[in-house]
Amino acid sequence: MRERPPIVLIPSYNTGPIVFETVATARRHWTAVWVVVDGSTDGTAEGLDELARGDAGLRxxxxxxxxxxxxxxxYGLECAAAEGITHVLTMDADGQHPADLIPAFMAASAEHPHCMILGKPVFDASAPLLRVRGRRLSNWWANLETLWMGIGDSLFGFRVYPVAPLIDIMRKQRWMRRFDFDPEAVVRLAWRGVRPINRDAPVRYLSAEQGGSSHFNYWRDNVLLTWMHVRLFLGFLLRLPWMLWMRARSQ
Incomplete structure (x- = not known):
């Protein structure tokens, strides 16, 4: 099957009307945008479906x-792979990610197709201080677990993935299905030899008045992240001799 151009993939769950702005902005910057509506009950599935009927670039x-x-x-990756799509840029539906950087990230991926292109968030004054400081711990663990391969930010979901290795990893890991998917994906891809390339990306946190929405639960999601890093650290210990040998060979 002929290789097709990459797509923008947006998972969405009960984000409210902001998802329509996110999709419209993404479409202005890229020709193919797919939205995976993850069981939303807020009416956005119907609205997006209606938009797609009049827009051939939106699925x-x-x-x-x-x-x-x-x-x-x-699910989106598997649908993309079935159509010969080899790379996917993921972005959140809540308006936080910079759609205007989609072309630059896609260009970086085209230049380095065997790498993952990771957004490294540049925060402004709207960012909750607790979230900014808290992610530093997850980033430290992700870098330890990969022997400092260079993961700039493990949590920021604006990134380009090579589809085939990520699908293979996720099919073998039953845990990679929830909020903690993003950091586990980059660590396990790094273990597979997929090198990270970091690019700065401004992030904005929208207020409720601006249409912002968040399903982040401080206690629940930090428990998920902690359990994820326990699993990854155990996997890291098992891989450590091989990783050290490979590091020595490359020097």
Whole structure:
């Protein structure tokens, strides 16, 4: 099957009207945008489906029940792979990610097709201080677990993935289905030899008045992240002799 151009993939769950702005902005900057509606109950599935009828560049995939961000991304990846698409840029539906950087990230991916292009967030005054400081711990663990391969930010979901290795990893890992999908994906891809390339990307946090929405739960999601890093650290210890040998060989 002939290789097709990459797509923008947007998982969405009950984000409200902001998803329409996110999709419209993404479409202004890229020709093919797919949205995976992850069991939303806020009416956005119907609205997106209506938009797609009048826009050949927009595809809407609807999951009947909420399964988690990782599960939604995996479904989109599998649909993309079935059509010969080899690279996917993921971005959140809540308006935080910079759609105007889509072409630059796609160009970087085309230049380095065997790498993952990771957004490194540049925060402004709207960013919650607790979230900014808290992610530093996850980033430290992700870099330890990869022997400092160079992961600039493990949590920021604006990134380009090579599709085939990520699908293979996710099919073998039953845990990679929820909020903690993003950091586990970059660590396991790094273990597979997929090198990270970091690019700065401004992030904005919208207020409720601006249409912002968040499903982040401080306690629940930090428990998920902690359990994820426990699993990854155990995997890291098992791989450590091989990783050290490979590091020595490359020097």
């Amino acid at each position: 809407v995939l609807i999951l009947p029940q909420n399964s988690g961000k990782g599960a939604a991304v995996l």
